[in-house]
Amino acid sequence: MLDWVEVGLRSILFIAVLFFMTKLLGTKQISQLSFFEYISGITIGSVAAEVITGLDANIMHGIIVLILFSVITYAVDVFSLKSKKFRDFAEGTSTVVIKDGKIMEDSLKKEYYTIDELNSLLRKKNVFKVADVEFAVLEPNGDINVLLKKENQPLTPKDLNMKVGNEKVPQTVIMDGKILDSALTEANKNRQWLDTELQKLGVMQENVFMGQVDSYGQLTVDVYDDKLKIPSPQQKPLLMSSLKKCQADLESFSLQTDSTEAKKLYQVNAERMQDAIDLLSPYLKA
Template sequence: MPEWVEILLRSLALFLLAFLLVRALGKKHPAKMSPFTFVVYSAIAVTAALTALKVIENFIFGLVSLAVWALTPLALDYLAARSKMVHDLLHGKETVLIKQGKIMEENLKQARLTAEELLRDLRAKDVFNAADVEFAVLETTGDVNVLLKSDKKPITPHQMEWKVLPQTEPQTVIMDGNIINEGLTNMGLNQGWLAVELEKAGVALENVFVGQVDSQGELYLDLFDDAVQLPQPKVRELLYAGLEKAQADLVNFAAQVEGEEAKNMYAGNAGKLEQLLARLRPYLLR
């Protein structure tokens, strides 16, 4: 067997093997690896390449080494999932960099992080003022995660005691002019519904690049032809405005009408509508 054929066969075999091993090792993104994982991946890559090129002459030796580098991490991962001690030993422990708003200089030194780097990592988290940070931690992957002081955190509807509409994920029902049946069934809709909605919008299916249904059941369409202006669904806002108008009308009638009974009827119903508007506001406007 000429040497090049041998290298070809070795390379193919090791390519497949390395592919399978790396898949078996998990889904961790290379940029989020702990140093230990990085060493494992590098060792597998180097061993596979050296064996393929016959730098390691004996194919079996290469395989043995590969097996050790792949199986040991798997075993260690298994142990790490069960024991916190093993996990910390393997992947290290996160370091607290800022605690109760104070920078922990000792921990910074231990992590070999300069003040400059800490500030850079904070800026990467959109924190330009170190005084805004209550707590920051250096993860084992090298990321810095930040907990802002409670008065510097963005306001949430919960804090404002606002009720907001629960929103589920939108479903894509049209892609590149093709109907995605999975999205439709997920929303409990069918092609007949879609056909009606498209007709309402006055658009042919072939002209739609992306169509999505939001959790309110409204269809958003993006067309291939960007010159065409499509009215975006505003039904909820219109419904709210319509009810508001009707409520104002009733108040008006109550003021104009003669006779106690009719006046009370109008005023009572105006009150009902006002309450209804207040109740529906989170669903229709937010």
């Protein structure tokens, strides 16, 4: 057999084997690696490369090594789930490197980290002053998690006693000009509704690169032509305007009428309408 043909066949075979082993071990192998998984991954890749290009090597020996390393890695993951002591040994433990704005020098030395490396990790978290940090933990995968001091944390609507609407995952209902019926169903919409919304925006389905339905049932689209400006959805602003107009009309009627009973009725309903506006305003903001 020609050498280049054999290399090609070996490549296809080992791609299939590596794909199967990776699927068996799970997505953890391609995201956050422990020390053992890092070593195992390097070894598996080196063995695969050597067997693919080494025409004198026995291909079955390479496959046996790949299977053996994959099984060992899988066993380590299983034991890690069952035993915390084993998990700490195999995957490592978190290390506190900053506490109450003070760098823990002994912890840095233990992990062989310099001040420059610590500052680099902090900058990735948009932290530029160690004094602003309440607590920082160096994770086994080399990442750092930071808790800022209370006065340095960004304000949230909860801190301001503001009510905000709950958000759900947007559903992509159009992709590359094609309708995704499963996403439409998930958003509790149908094609007729989608056609109506596209007509409101003045856009053809075929010209839509991506269309999404948010948690409030509004459609937003991105078209192929970047120079074409698409108007923003107006359903929520229009609804809020209608509610405010109704409330203002009720207050106006209460001032215009001479009937005490009617005046009281208008005022009560104007207050109810205002309560409804206050309740819905977090959800109807543009």
